[in-house]
Amino acid sequence: MPHASNFLLGRLAQTSLARLAPHLSIIELAAGEVLAEPYQRIQRVYFPHSGILSCIVELADGSTIETGMIGNDGVFGASQALDDKVSLNLVAVQIAGRASVIGPDRLCVLAAELPDLKALLIRYEQFFLAQVQQTAACNAVHDIEARTCKWLSRMHDLVGPDLSLTQELFARMMGVRRTSVTTVAGALQADGLISYVRGRLHIIDIAQLRKRACECDEVVRSNYGRLFQAAATDKLKDKCVSG
Numbered sequence: 001m002p003h004a005s006n007f008l009l010g011r012l013a014q015t016s017l018a019r020l021a022p023h024l025s026i027i028e029l030a031a032g033e034v035l036a037e038p039y040q041r042i043q044r045v046y047f048p049h050s051g052i053l054s055c056i057v058e059l060a061d062g063s064t065i066e067t068g069m070i071g072n073d074g075v076f077g078a079s080q081a082l083d084d085k086v087s088l089n090l091v092a093v094q095i096a097g098r099a100s101v102i103g104p105d106r107l108c109v110l111a112a113e114l115p116d117l118k119a120l121l122i123r124y125e126q127f128f129l130a131q132v133q134q135t136a137a138c139n140a141v142h143d144i145e146a147r148t149c150k151w152l153s154r155m156h157d158l159v160g161p162d163l164s165l166t167q168e169l170f171a172r173m174m175g176v177r178r179t180s181v182t183t184v185a186g187a188l189q190a191d192g193l194i195s196y197v198r199g200r201l202h203i204i205d206i207a208q209l210r211k212r213a214c215e216c217d218e219v220v221r222s223n224y225g226r227l228f229q230a231a232a233t234d235k236l237k238d239k240c241v242s243g
């Protein structure tokens with residue numbers, strides 16, 4: 001079933017996914033598309049199959065920083081659907097992809113009827129909060145190169161080694177100036193870890209990139225493993241197979 005391309009939907013009991021499926025549709029996510037504005041009612045809940053969604057905080061001086069990343073391991077909009085349907089953050093598509101989507105009211109009704117769906121959504125919310133807390137600590141304490149390596153490692157997990165990424169977007173997500181991105185990307189390129197030409201970033205050596213990353217990526221990965229053990233085991237197997 002295509003909806004199971006999303007890890008969370010794939011972990012539902014078949015009977016629950018069958019109940020959900022008639023209300024899900026699959027859409028394309030375009031890079032840069034805004035899915036939620038701060039303090040606006042969400043229109044859809046997104047279960048990505050591919051691509052990356054970013055939760056972004058915008059400050060009064062115009063600077064921005066990413067506080068959370070959602071890929072095919074997660075969902076955006078579920079906790080809002082269960083509550084008042086309002087997003088507190090800006091959420092945008094960072095890397096294009098596809099997602100299964102559902103209306104928030106419909107998801108709320110189905111979560112009340114399907115205990116495994118509700119439990120899964122609550123568990124993911126717990127993971128996401130931990131991810132955001134780790135990111136807050138990381139942004140405050142770790143240096144730009146370590147954070148960049150962590151960020152690229154997480155993106156590698158979610159979408160693989162080829163990323164379409166302008167320096168401007170790179171800087172906005174990291175909360176740094178473009179010149180800092182140029183310096184860090186130049187150093188990683190000189191050491192043979194990445195190639196980065198005209199907005200196309202290719203991760204050449206993920207093992208070395210992870211060695212230079214701060215511990216935060218591993219912490220987030222192990223949190224996910226604790227909460228979704230079977231999914232994490234499958235993912236680990238995939239990683240071993242793909243090298």
Ligand SMILES: [Zn+2]
Nearest residue numbers: 138142214216
């Ligand atoms: Zn960190």
